[in-house]
Amino acid sequence: MIKKISSRESMFLQSLAIINLLAELDQANFLQSDYFSQLKYQDEEYKLLIEKTGIGNTGLLQMTLYALLVLPKELEIYETNMHLDNINRKIDELVENSDTYTNYKKDNSKKEEKGYKMNYLLHIRNAVSHGQCEYSNYNNEDKFVIFRDKDPMNNNYYCEIKIKTCKLNEIIYMLRNRVIEFLNENHDLKELARDIDL
Numbered sequence: 001m002i003k004k005i006s007s008r009e010s011m012f013l014q015s016l017a018i019i020n021l022l023a024e025l026d027q028a029n030f031l032q033s034d035y036f037s038q039l040k041y042q043d044e045e046y047k048l049l050i051e052k053t054g055i056g057n058t059g060l061l062q063m064t065l066y067a068l069l070v071l072p073k074e075l076e077i078y079e080t081n082m083h084l085d086n087i088n089r090k091i092d093e094l095v096e097n098s099d100t101y102t103n104y105k106k107d108n109s110k111k112e113e114k115g116y117k118m119n120y121l122l123h124i125r126n127a128v129s130h131g132q133c134e135y136s137n138y139n140n141e142d143k144f145v146i147f148r149d150k151d152p153m154n155n156n157y158y159c160e161i162k163i164k165t166c167k168l169n170e171i172i173y174m175l176r177n178r179v180i181e182f183l184n185e186n187h188d189l190k191e192l193a194r195d196i197d198l
Helices: 007-027 034-038 044-053 058-074 085-094 110-114 120-129 165-186 189-195
Strands: 100-102 133-135 144-150 158-164
Touching: 007 058, 007 165, 058 120, 058 133, 058 165, 085 120, 085 165, 120 144, 120 158, 144 165, 158 165
Parallel strands: none
Antiparallel strands: 100 158, 133 144, 144 158
């Protein structure tokens, strides 16, 4: 039976829709359009900033990760039911051992038990929620992100994950698809999009 969407799920889906719109505008080269060049900004410095950084910048990447990883947990939309082991295994394949470090006790048993070195998504979510993400300024092919997760109750526990931006985009795509699949298991999202309450 299809369940009615909750107000929390509605906010979550609207967040994903806005991020998707920005990604589509980026793909459509919106910043090169006549519409954008003639657009009058209330705060002109933001227009200059977006012209310099583009739409698909680190801000959009951070917002996307926040919407996919942090919002669902805080809104209690999904957590244990998502079955994200496949994505953690994929991250394990994409990152090199030299680019990750953890001394969290829970991570040490993951490889044998689950088939991946650590709960990457948990550590990335923690880093994103606390703004502990460092985006490199190298050329496009070598851009990377470093996610740092420190236990607030015990600073001795620390995790660091370094991943190339192009690989991170692949992970985001997988995660987005899994989120949509999960939500479609309980809702008809196309139907919801027409009937959503604001």
